[in-house]
Amino acid sequence: MSRPPRLQPATSGSIIDFPSEASCLAIEGLSLAYGGKPALRDISLRVPRHRVTAFIGPSGCGKSTLLRALNRLHDLNEEASHEGRILLEGQDIHSPEVAVDELRRRVGMVFQVPNPFPMSIYENVAFGLRLQGGLTRRRMDDIVEWALEAAALWGEVKDRLRASAWSLSGGQQQRLVIARALAVRPEVLLLDEPASALDPISTLKIEELIRGLKSQLTLILVTHNMQQAARVSDYTAFLQDGELVEYAPTDNLFTNPSLRRTENYITGRMA
């Protein structure tokens, strides 16, 4: 991989880009406000395909807000209003041709707290598949097995697929949720602090999983853990007060941040 050029912080309208990478998602001038109170200000960036991109920044800077904008979870919130465009493979996700459930199938999401449904392990993974319908029993079994395998959980649960998902440990539940998201074959997977509620060993497993998954899909990871961002991500975006401050290949950002604000935050967090 050739080292991409270093880029200056975003100014209004200019999109931070890495020419060597094919972009999967493009965010163009996105501003978002909750009931008139701005949470994101004029964010523009491109997320490269089949890479792990990390969003870092202090608490309340708008990381989750940005992530949730990418699969239109804000639609439910009557308070939230936005400006700007988000393009998934070149298509505006807010355009009338895009059905929101189809978009959310293509852009999966994993939340901070594991949220398996009150069903069996099998039914959790099959949930998205059943919504689409039209699958034979055998095909469904195969996909469930594949998804659990991909989430590195198959070995632990293959004998108890009918057991309640809530009987799993926290780390297992989070991998189950990832398997559930993978089962519908998303193009992008959004992970909002997926390991923050887990113990170190489970965290390592999730990180390994993320690294392994990027050959198949594009991942966006929100994390408070700088080491984690450094370990798993290829690119890192630093946000502060709803603004994109710096966006660069992870190695560069951590070893040689171009802005004082970034440097202060990173050294503060690393210490």
Add this chain to the structure above:
Amino acid sequence: MKRRIRRPLPRSEGPWAWLTAGSVAVSLLMLGGLLLLISVRGLGHFWPAPVTLVELEDGRAIAGRAVRELPLVGQAGSERLYFTGNRDLDGRVWEWVPVSTIASQERPVDLVVLERRRYGDFIGRLVSVGPIEPTAHPLDQKAVWSRLQARLQAQMTLRDERDRIERDTLRPLVQRVEANPSDREAREALADVNETLRALQAAMHGEVVIIESVDGRRLEQPLDEVLHAWRPNAMSTVEKMMAWGQGVWRFLSEGPRDVNASGGVWPAIFGTVLMVVLMSLLVTPFGVLAAIYLNEVAHQGRMIHLVRIAVRNLAGVPSIVYGVFGLGVFVYGIGSSLDEWFFNDALPSPTFGTGGLLWASLTLALLTLPVVIVATEEGLARIPAEQREGALALGATRLETLTRVVLPMALPAMLTGVILAIARAAGEVAPLMLVGVAKLAPQVPVDGEFPFLHLERKFMHLGYHIYDTAFHGNDVQAALPVVYATALLLVLVILLLNLTAILLRHYFRARHGVLARQP
């Protein structure tokens, strides 16, 4: 799991601890006392209490059960109340006896108690049993007693036979004849059956038992009016316990007699349970749908806020007001219209235009609607946003999220609502008096006749039965034990209904280990 932190109360808080703990103790004591009272009085009613033969100083003799004793007003000593039965001989069943006037008392084993269809209990001695014969040859007490038992057994067999023929042969034949009056074969069969029944009736009517009160007055008692006979002073404890069990069973399984003052309460149990079950079936879908609208569908604006406050306040409206509404809208409004449209043949006698099971259940459903709405809403609001978002993020629509994730998780909360509704509705009497409860409805609203469930029928209810027995009988004193027994039963029935719902909720919670995760 919350962990309690125990720390000793500072000295100055001692009185507070005593005050609060004391009020808990007093409340528990009062509740316990209430249950104990109705249990003891209610269950004691079925115990074959001993019968005392009392000789008074003036030479009079009475026989009866001692009920209670009170000090004499303004004098030394006390007087005792006896239940002496024999209303047909004495015109009353109670007798107060000053204890000082009692010359002797004993408990002879040959005293019998007869439970009769009319005039209540008889207490006295047996003279003879058999077909009416002016010269009844005297037998010894033991022989008469076993003869009486044999004849009562025979009477019972005849009664069963008659009931069986009426049910299996007579009723179908009558229907056939009604459907087709020219069916000669059926008419002849009907005549035959009537003949058989008449013969049975005659056989039952023929027998009498001659009885004598302890002061020597004789009575010819038709045997078919005697339901039961026992000699309490001759019974062993085991026999008494068996008699007690039978008494309880008859109370539970038979219909009321004697203006509700005796007999059983089966129609009232059935009516209460059926009404509560119907009420639950009506209120649950409405309440749940309303809660879903309020919590999931509606725009959470000022309007919904007002609606929510209104719903909560509806729970505080006195129940009799719901009764008035049910009478005005369901019975006179909808019911009368239904009668005009569908039951015109039966007019002017109303079908749905009068109180009945359906209107009572609907009225109570309305009464408990706020409870179900509030409980379900709270359940829906407690479901974590991550669960909904998790489903949405997999491409589920809002409806799919609701039906596949949210509602299954809210099920225990809905059942909590239903439990509260049952608890409120099962004990409610006031509105029922306006919309369908009956003093006496020996026909339960479910039978073998199409459409099997008769929603327009009036029904009996344990709560109303208590009220009626306690205030409208001929002899309230005599009916009091029945009141206690019915009250105990009402408590037990409500307990059982609630327990069913609670077990159901437990099952749904345990299915996915919700119990372990949610407080």
